[in-house]
Amino acid sequence: MNSPSTDALMWVTERPDLIFVEGRGSWITDHRGKRYLDFVQGWAVNCLGHCPPQIAAALAQQAATLINPSPAFFNEPAARLAQLLVEHSCFDRVFFANSGAEANEGAIKLARKWGQQRRSGAFEIITFENGFHGRTLATMSASGKPGWDRLFAPQVAGFPKARLNAIDSVAALIGRDTVAVMLEPVQGEAGAIPATAEFLRALRELTTRHGLLLIADEVQTGMGRTGRLFAYQHAGIEPDIMTLGKGIGGGVPLAALLAREEVCCFAAGDQGGTYNGNPLMAAVGIAVLETLLAPGFLQEVAAKGDFLAAGLRALSEEFGLGDERGAGLLRALRLADERAPALVEAGRKLAAEGLLLNAPRPNVLRFMPALTVSRDEIGRMLEMLRRLLAAP
Numbered sequence: 001m002n003s004p005s006t007d008a009l010m011w012v013t014e015r016p017d018l019i020f021v022e023g024r025g026s027w028i029t030d031h032r033g034k035r036y037l038d039f040v041q042g043w044a045v046n047c048l049g050h051c052p053p054q055i056a057a058a059l060a061q062q063a064a065t066l067i068n069p070s071p072a073f074f075n076e077p078a079a080r081l082a083q084l085l086v087e088h089s090c091f092d093r094v095f096f097a098n099s100g101a102e103a104n105e106g107a108i109k110l111a112r113k114w115g116q117q118r119r120s121g122a123f124e125i126i127t128f129e130n131g132f133h134g135r136t137l138a139t140m141s142a143s144g145k146p147g148w149d150r151l152f153a154p155q156v157a158g159f160p161k162a163r164l165n166a167i168d169s170v171a172a173l174i175g176r177d178t179v180a181v182m183l184e185p186v187q188g189e190a191g192a193i194p195a196t197a198e199f200l201r202a203l204r205e206l207t208t209r210h211g212l213l214l215i216a217d218e219v220q221t222g223m224g225r226t227g228r229l230f231a232y233q234h235a236g237i238e239p240d241i242m243t244l245g246k247g248i249g250g251g252v253p254l255a256a257l258l259a260r261e262e263v264c265c266f267a268a269g270d271q272g273g274t275y276n277g278n279p280l281m282a283a284v285g286i287a288v289l290e291t292l293l294a295p296g297f298l299q300e301v302a303a304k305g306d307f308l309a310a311g312l313r314a315l316s317e318e319f320g321l322g323d324e325r326g327a328g329l330l331r332a333l334r335l336a337d338e339r340a341p342a343l344v345e346a347g348r349k350l351a352a353e354g355l356l357l358n359a360p361r362p363n364v365l366r367f368m369p370a371l372t373v374s375r376d377e378i379g380r381m382l383e384m385l386r387r388l389l390a391a392p
């Protein structure tokens with residue numbers, strides 16, 4: 001098959017010289033017909049794998065019914081998805097967005113507006129070193145990725161950085177201007193580093209005591225990724241605001257900002273967007289959420305996460321690697337050296353069938369398979385990884 005030239009695409013990152021043409025479940029096929037076992041899944045986005053029939057059906061059906069009446073009017077899928085999300089979380093209201101960064105922008109705006117109304121103009125949101133919240137100016141400023149403080153300077157002000165799992169480092173930053181604390185329950189881009197349950201509980205206690213909002217960025221950890229519908233549930237806490245992205249759309253652009261009633265303070269015109277809450281994407285969100293809520297689905301995610309973790313620990317022991325960490329089907333393996341990018345490339349280039357992995361750090365491999373991945377496919381990935389690790 002002839003592939004088009006990619007020269008007209010703006011360069012933003014190094015990409016391998018191949019074009020993907022189709023996918024099914026945990027497998028994706030390139031333009032030469034080579035198959036790859038996919039443990040990246042669109043960056044933890046395709047929670048039901050590639051082209052699941054329920055998403056294809058939801059898209060086809062909704063596309064033939066109503067695509068976008070404009071955000072100035074209600075539509076049934078958005079109302080229904082919002083209803084489902086509040087029924088299954090501790091939140092009361094939902095605003096839909098098109099990307100995780102946009103949902104986080106909304107969370108930041110909501111917290112600042114609340115600060116203007118309720119905390120005499122407090123606007124600072126404490127975030128964390130190595131955190132990741134997106135690529136808009138404000139969410140890059142909220143992120144704690146090394147080097148990002150100088151990219152696109154000047155930053156958006158008001159995001160002092162604390163250290164994850166160090167409650168004193170948060171307490172030390174609280175001042176007159178503080179309005180909220182925002183974190184990922186498991187730092188995804190940093191390499192699947194979990195906030196401990198004790199830390200999350202201490203954070204909830206600290207923010208409540210100071211009258212601050214707690215914002216959970218569950219763009220990566222939400223929608224079943226950690227074995228519960230939302231990662232905050234593991235710690236038994238209730239945040240005031242949560243954002244969702246990635247998995248909620250199962251591969252299509254859908255994200256959400258959820259908040260408790262007493263925090264919902266937007267006035268008319270404060271927040272919106274042309275595509276926000278469009279029925280085409282909301283219909284997909286319903287199909288995804290209904291799948292996750294089916295009896296036994298999330299228990300299976302947790303069990304397969306344990307299975308993957310055990311396999312990674314065995315490889316770590318066999319090859320003298322570092323620790324294995326994460327939650328559910330968001331896991332990472334620390335290597336003893338900086339081979340991660342080379343292993344990712346070697347996996348892609350494996351003869352016959354390739355393997356797609358991600359290296360969020362030079363010494364860390366990250367695993368984010370479809371939540372529908374089979375034990376068989378996890379076993380196959382571990383065997384392929386074993387071959388890669390054993391190669392000189």
Ligand SMILES: *Cc1c(COP(=O)(O)O)cnc(C)c1O
Nearest residue numbers: 099100101132133134188219220
């Ligand atoms: C991916 C991610 C985002 C950004 O989502 P986009 O859809 O890429 O804008 C924000 N927060 C976290 C925790 C993420 O993993």
